[in-house]
Amino acid sequence: MSNALQSPPHRAVVEHLVRQQVYARLGKPLPRSAASPNPLVVNVSARHCHLTPEAVEALFGKGHQLQVHKWLYQEGQFAAKETLTLIGPRSRVISNLRILGPCRNLNQVELAYTDGIALGFELPHRISGDIKGTLGCMLMGPAGFFEMEQGVIRAMRHVHMHPTDAEYFGVKAGESMKLKIGGEAGLILDKMLCRVDPAFKLEVHIDTDEGNACNLQPDTPCELIK
Amino acid sequence: MSNALQSPPHRAVVEHLVRQQVYARLGKPLPRSAASPNPLVVNVSARHCHLTPEAVEALFGKGHQLQVHKWLYQEGQFAAKETLTLIGPRSRVISNLRILGPCRNLNQVELAYTDGIALGFELPHRISGDIKGTLGCMLMGPAGFFEMEQGVIRAMRHVHMHPTDAEYFGVKAGESMKLKIGGEAGLILDKMLCRVDPAFKLEVHIDTDEGNACNLQPDTPCELIK
Numbered sequence: 137m138s139n140a141l142q143s144p145p146h147r148a149v150v151e152h153l154v155r156q157q158v159y160a161r162l163g164k165p166l167p168r169s170a171a172s173p174n175p176l177v178v179n180v181s182a183r184h185c186h187l188t189p190e191a192v193e194a195l196f197g198k199g200h201q202l203q204v205h206k207w208l209y210q211e212g213q214f215a216a217k218e219t220l221t222l223i224g225p226r227s228r229v230i231s232n233l234r235i236l237g238p239c240r241n242l243n244q245v246e247l248a249y250t251d252g253i254a255l256g257f258e259l260p261h262r263i264s265g266d267i268k269g270t271l272g273c274m275l276m277g278p279a280g281f282f283e284m285e286q287g288v289i290r291a292m293r294h295v296h297m298h299p300t301d302a303e304y305f306g307v308k309a310g311e312s313m314k315l316k317i318g319g320e321a322g323l324i325l326d327k328m329l330c331r332v333d334p335a336f337k338l339e340v341h342i343d344t345d346e347g348n349a350c351n352l353q354p355d356t357p358c359e360l361i362k
Numbered sequence: 363m364s365n366a367l368q369s370p371p372h373r374a375v376v377e378h379l380v381r382q383q384v385y386a387r388l389g390k391p392l393p394r395s396a397a398s399p400n401p402l403v404v405n406v407s408a409r410h411c412h413l414t415p416e417a418v419e420a421l422f423g424k425g426h427q428l429q430v431h432k433w434l435y436q437e438g439q440f441a442a443k444e445t446l447t448l449i450g451p452r453s454r455v456i457s458n459l460r461i462l463g464p465c466r467n468l469n470q471v472e473l474a475y476t477d478g479i480a481l482g483f484e485l486p487h488r489i490s491g492d493i494k495g496t497l498g499c500m501l502m503g504p505a506g507f508f509e510m511e512q513g514v515i516r517a518m519r520h521v522h523m524h525p526t527d528a529e530y531f532g533v534k535a536g537e538s539m540k541l542k543i544g545g546e547a548g549l550i551l552d553k554m555l556c557r558v559d560p561a562f563k564l565e566v567h568i569d570t571d572e573g574n575a576c577n578l579q580p581d582t583p584c585e586l587i588k
Contacts, residue, residue: 249574250476261546261577293547320487321519323575326548348475349549349575351487351516
């Protein structure tokens, strides 16, 4: 039915499997990086928004359902084919803002700090979902406008974890870890919020500012540190 | 003669002086952060270029001298009043590119990785001055064009140090340090190149991607670590 892109496995997933197989064949003990139950996937989240069904209808028409453009690493999450135009509080515009599906019970726009500079206001730095008291914006779609009263944020860097990952790393939901990123522009990101759920696969989400600061590439080594 | 902006002292400079005075009055020993011979100033370098006198003449007219818009922290360095238009290899444009003075003996454009994405090519990550084999661009000024054969880079993060600073931190020119940046989006920047010269004042230069990744503000605590 759908011709949505099913992404090939993430490089980190393939590496993890190959590393475990190679050590098993050699009969050698696994080094710590290969002994973790799951591969560490680090993805850069470009700016995007989450919408309620009501917002989707206002923007794209009565009864409209978001269509899958590309499946994401977290089960059931997808980048939608639909994009929006965002009009900020100073009438500056961001075009082609990607919508992530499925719909949620709140409207939230997640931008990088660089986007905030382009829009001319300072983004509050929040845990996703914690949008109380933040600025809103106007969204424009092909079928109409939708005014978001609040919800334009910079999302805090975070790591999705299955409970087995949390146990392996010795952390609990709401605690923080660090992410060490190698390469010639290497850095260590502090205060990486742990989000733990049986539905989650181990995945770090950083934004484009963070990804560009360290020039994160598919083969850049990454390590989670407590 | 000049109405150039003489910046007020950097917050880090004032803090350092006050801290030293307060501890002296209290007759207490200085904590390590206050015991350093010089304050640590961390500045974000927005995209800019350095030009030869020949390039300045081609762009702004015969005999043109760069005018001071604002003095920078390093002695004698300034942001010029003059700006340029840069035309990249895929005909994409960056307007209002600031020139830093005084003139040098090479032409170099320093951009953030985000700018490279906007221009549509991957910036080489280089130590300032090491431009061999890099891509060039076309520069456009009010009096004409100037073709740079090479020299469009992302400059590696670095710290300017007086020899007394290098001695205090126990590092030599060409070695690396780390910069720990606090705050709620805190991080540690690895591979901060040490540049040592008797003419230098202690100052870290990071680019806008790095500054935005950690939301660096004037009051964000920063610490150099070996």
